[in-house]
Amino acid sequence: MRKQGYEGRYGKRYTERKNRRKKVRIQRITLLGTAVLTACLIAVGGTRIRAAMEERRLLEVRNESFVGAPPFDVELLDVNEYSRPGIPLEQINGIVIHYTANPGSTAQNNRDYFEGLKDSHETKVSSHFVVGIEGEIVQCIPSSEIAYASNSRNSDTLSIECCHIDETGEFTEATYTSLVRLTGWLCYRFNLTSEDVIRHYDVTGKICPKYYVDHPDAWEQFKADVGEQIKVVEQEVLAGEGE
Incomplete structure (x- = not known):
């Protein structure tokens, strides 16, 4: 069997590192996307609460x-x-x-x-x-x-x-x-x-x-x-x- 040379071993390790980095990037993008989506849902859900609080604050200011x-x-x-x-x-x-x-x-x-x-x-x-x-x-x-x-x-x-x-x-x-x-x-x-x-x-x-x-x-x-x-x-x- 032909032994794998230095360049072959290096190329394989390089490819593995490249794939790992790509996987990490995908995970980071997924986490970021999830965080952004969660923030948007919280913001939308909080709109009515903020609106009610704003009007109640205006009432309180006027006693x-x-x-x-x-x-x-x-x-x-x-x-x-x-x-x-x-x-x-x-x-x-x-x-x-x-x-x-x-x-x-x-x-x-x-x-x-x-x-x-x-x-x-x-x-x-x-x-x-x-x-x-x-x-x-x-x-x-x-x-x-x-x-x-x-x-x-x-x-x-x-x-x-x-x-x-x-x-x-x-x-x-x-x-x-x-x-x-x-x-x-x-x-x-x-x-x-x-x-x-x-x-x-x-x-x-x-x-x-x-x-x-x-x-x-x-x-x-x-x-x-x-x-x-x-x-x-x-x-x-x-x-x-x-x-």
Whole structure:
């Protein structure tokens, strides 16, 4: 048998070392990829938590609380020029009620549409809150920042978009109940009255929210219900202070 020479042995060792180094590089790349993926998942999973903490921090700065508030999810949009410009809302003089004009959509659908505008650049629009067909509430923008919702009143109002099931724009009972509770709480929180609650129609003449433009008597009843809810919130706050 022919003995392997020096060059043959050296070549074999060189190849083995090369293969080992390649294997180590692959392992390192795999570990790095896993670490990056894990970090991304943690970041995405933590977004909602950070959003909720941000809004709660803003409340604490103002020495306010969630007493009297309906349940709502804080899912703040990323700051971007198309739906959350990050411009401070220096004063709040009113609350503007809207309807989505997109029958059957959910609160989450509309929130996600606002979020997607940072990439699509389709238009500039958003809302502080969205109330869904089943009464769910999603907050999209902190109450300390403006939303692109109410034209000339963006600078001094909060906005609430409401979902609806058909072209009439009438809200479900669950939507209506949550809207009254949310609006009443916001009025109490920012020292507003039911007369400070207006329709988008009252700002620009746009038929929004449609049902309450077509039925002004129903709008007056809504404001009366908000007025009663403000009293309810006030009593809950006072009861909490007495404990």
